[in-house]
Amino acid sequence: MADKIATREAYGNALAEFGEKYDFVVLDADLAAATKTGTFKKKFPDRFFDCGIAEGNMISVAAGIATTGKTVFASSFAMFAAGRAFEQVRNSIGYPHLNVKIGATHAGITVGEDGATHQCLEDIALMRTIPGMTVISPADAVEARAAVEWAINYKGPVYLRFGRMAVPVLFDKESYKFRIGKNIRLTEGKDVAIYATGVTVNFALEAAKLLEADGISARVVNVASIKPLDKAEIAATAADTGAIVVAEEHNIIGGLGEAVASAVCESCPVHVLKVGVEDRFGKSGKVPALLEMYGLTPANIAAKAKAAVALRH
C-alpha cells in the first residue's frame, strides 16, 4: 500500500510495455505528456500519431484505422474524448462496432486546479449508453495495466477511464487477473455493501474501517467493469447485505450508482444510496479540498452507509 501511482501513468506504461508484444498504434490530441501516451511515443515513435487539438477528427481517424484490421488507441482527457467527441465515438466507432480503444484520462474532479471545464463528470453516463461499448474504470495501477492488456486482446470498442491523481496500489501484479463483467469483493462484510470505482475504491476501503470501529461490517466491492456490469454479484450482495452505497467520482446522474440501483431493482430491491458529485459542475482547487467539498471522502461514504443500514427493511 506504500506505492502511489496514477492510473493514467499506469496506462502510459502499459502501452509502452505491451507495444513490444502486440501490434497497435496510438493516437493523441496534443496531450501526450498528460495522458502519458508520451511514454509509448518515446519508445515507438513510428506507431504514435499526434492528431493535434482536434479530438473529433482523432476519433473518426481511429475508426478508419480500425476498419483496416489494426488495433488503435485514441487518447485525450475524458472531457474531450467522451464529451467533445461523443458523437464521433457513437457514430464512427460505436455504431459500426470498430476495434478502437479510447484511453480517457483526467476523469472527474481530481483533475484539480484546471477546474470544471476539464473535470468530466458525465463520461460514464455517456459511454455506457452506447450499444456495444465496453466501459472500464480501473482502481489502481495493477488493474489499469491488466485492463489495457485485456482491451488489446478484445475485438470491439472499449472506453478506459483513468485518473490524474496518484492512488494507492491495491492489487498484486502477479496474482491479479482482469475479468470483464466481474466485480471484485475487497472485503466480505454483511451489514452493508459499498460499491466503488476508480479513485473512490480506496476511500471505500477506508470507510469500511471507520464503520468497523462502529461495529458495522461493510462489504467493499470494486467495479472496474462498469459495462458489462456484474449483475449476478450485485444481486447476491443485495440479498446478503440488504443495504448498498455506491461511491463514484462522477455525477450521481447516469453513473455507476444508477447502474447498480437499476440492477438491484431488477433482482433484489434494497435501498441504494449514492456518493458522488450531486448534479453539479466541478471547480478549481487542490484535490483534497475538492474531495472534501464534493463529499468524496471516507467519512461521507461511512455516513451514507450508516444511513443505508438504518433504512434496511
Place this chain on the structure above:
Amino acid sequence: MDQVKLAELKKTAADIRLGILEGIHAASSGHPGGSLSIAEIMSYLYFSEMRVDPSNPDWPDRDRLVLSKGHTAPALYAALAEKGFIPKEDLKTLRQADSYLEGHPDMKHTPGCDMTTGSLGLGVSAACGMALAGKIAGKDYRVYAVVGDGETEEGQVWESSMFAAHYKLDNLCYILDLNGLQIDGRITDVMNPTPHDKKFEAFGFNVINADAHDFESLEKAFAAARACKGRPSVIIARSTKGKGVSFMENQVGWHGAAPNDEQYAQAVAEIKASL
C-alpha cells in the same frame, strides 16, 4: 478515352440513376438530388478508377470509398449493385425495416460499403485513418472520399484536411460534389463555404477542378490525383444537383424528397431517353 469505354461509363451512370430512383421511389423517402449529382463520379470510381473485387469485398488490398455525404447512399448502393457486390433487385428494399440497405451507409451489413457514414464530417476523417493505415502497413491501396459542398460547413472536414496534409496522405483523394445547394437553400446563402479551391490549397491539398458529369474531365482529374506525390488531392467536381431528371435539376426541394408514381415514371423515361 476510347468511345467504347465512354459509352459503357455513361450507360452505367444512367443505370445508377435508375437504381437511385427505384429505391427512393419504393421507399417514398431518401435524397435524390445529391445522389443523382454523383452518378458519373460513382460510375467512374467503380468502373474505371478503383481496384475492387465484388467477390471479395473485404480484400485488405482493395481501394476504399468513403461516402462522407452519407445521405446519398442510394448512389452507393446502385453502384455496388452495378458492380456486383449486392443484387440489383435489393435496391427497391432501400430504407425498409427488413432490408440491409439503411438510409445511410452501414458497413456492417452492406457488402462493399467501406465505412459507416451519415453524420456529416465524420467520413472524411475515417478516410484519413484508412489512408494512414495504408501508409503504416506499406500497402499501395488508395482511399477516396466523396464530400458534399454543404458538408464542408462542418469544421471536422477541415480538421481532417489538416491531418491529411500533415501526414502527407497522397494515397487519399477527396471528391467534392460542388452542386451549390443544401437543404435550406444555396450554399452561398445558408453559410458560404466558398472558395473551396483556395481553402483546400491553403490546407495543403493538390486541388484539381473537374466537371462532375464529364467522364473525360473526371479521367484527367483522377489521373492527376494519382500522379500527385507528397500531399493529398481534392477533386472539386462542379455538378448539377438532381442531374438527369429535368424537374429535379438545380431544385433545392429535391434534396430530400421522393418522387410520386407519375414523377418517377417521367424521371425513368428521361434517363432512358438520354442513352
